[in-house]
Amino acid sequence: MQHQRQEEFRSVKQHRDADAKREMRLGYLQNHVRGQEMDFQRLHRIMGVKFTPEKPDSVQDIVKASLSHEQRNASLLHYVGVQNAEIEEIEEQLRALESEEMTLGVEAQKADAQHVTEVATAQSAETRGAAVLEGIGKRDDDLKKLCPVVETLCKMSGAATAIATEDGGILVLKGCRPDTLAEYMRLIDEAIKELRARAQSLPTASGNEFLRDFLAYHEVCTHPTVMEIRKELETAAQKVKEQKEAKVAMGGGGGNEVADLNNGLLDATSGHAPME
Numbered sequence: 001m002q003h004q005r006q007e008e009f010r011s012v013k014q015h016r017d018a019d020a021k022r023e024m025r026l027g028y029l030q031n032h033v034r035g036q037e038m039d040f041q042r043l044h045r046i047m048g049v050k051f052t053p054e055k056p057d058s059v060q061d062i063v064k065a066s067l068s069h070e071q072r073n074a075s076l077l078h079y080v081g082v083q084n085a086e087i088e089e090i091e092e093q094l095r096a097l098e099s100e101e102m103t104l105g106v107e108a109q110k111a112d113a114q115h116v117t118e119v120a121t122a123q124s125a126e127t128r129g130a131a132v133l134e135g136i137g138k139r140d141d142d143l144k145k146l147c148p149v150v151e152t153l154c155k156m157s158g159a160a161t162a163i164a165t166e167d168g169g170i171l172v173l174k175g176c177r178p179d180t181l182a183e184y185m186r187l188i189d190e191a192i193k194e195l196r197a198r199a200q201s202l203p204t205a206s207g208n209e210f211l212r213d214f215l216a217y218h219e220v221c222t223h224p225t226v227m228e229i230r231k232e233l234e235t236a237a238q239k240v241k242e243q244k245e246a247k248v249a250m251g252g253g254g255g256n257e258v259a260d261l262n263n264g265l266l267d268a269t270s271g272h273a274p275m276e
Helices: 002-047 057-157 160-168 170-174 181-201 209-215 226-249 255-270
Strands: none
Touching: 057 160, 057 181, 057 226, 160 181, 170 181
């Protein structure tokens, strides 16, 4: 009975071991099948073609889809290479533009400083031009005040007759004014020389105190003529006007040259001694 029980136990154990082996093998196969199914599902998601064991042609579809994907990947890799080359080129251009921006910024600062200097110089030139014009007006006023005195000298020296016949009487038509003042002074000088010559020919020239004083030479300061002063003033005013027009046409440029020219003109016009 003990032997029989042992045999039954062995038989049951062998049967149980066989069942366990079959279940283990079945579980392994099921897991393997599930893994393959998951692989096929992943392949289906990637390739877009579903494998079905009932259709052997699905394998060819998968191969074709794989080749198509490889071509697409190769094209994408080439595109990525082109994009990388373009990115490097753009970065190089960006660095060049940043360098150019820095250079332009420095030049813009210099231009702003130069513009401020030019504006200040232009304002100074305009002020000096106004001073020149004011000086011209003042000189004209002074010359106009001198005209009545010159007319009186003409009458007293006898130059009025010469003025009436000068150039057909043109000085009489114009009258004594700043632009004809030099001609009046010239005729007065000629009349005075004639009077001196007549006085020297008189027998009483050396004995008469008034004639002696009239004939004596007096040292006087040398002054420019009225016409020279007027021409210089008119030339200075014309140059100032031209420089201002050029400055306006050029948008404010050339202020340094205008200032230098005006300084020279002012020095030229203000360097004469005042008239007595």
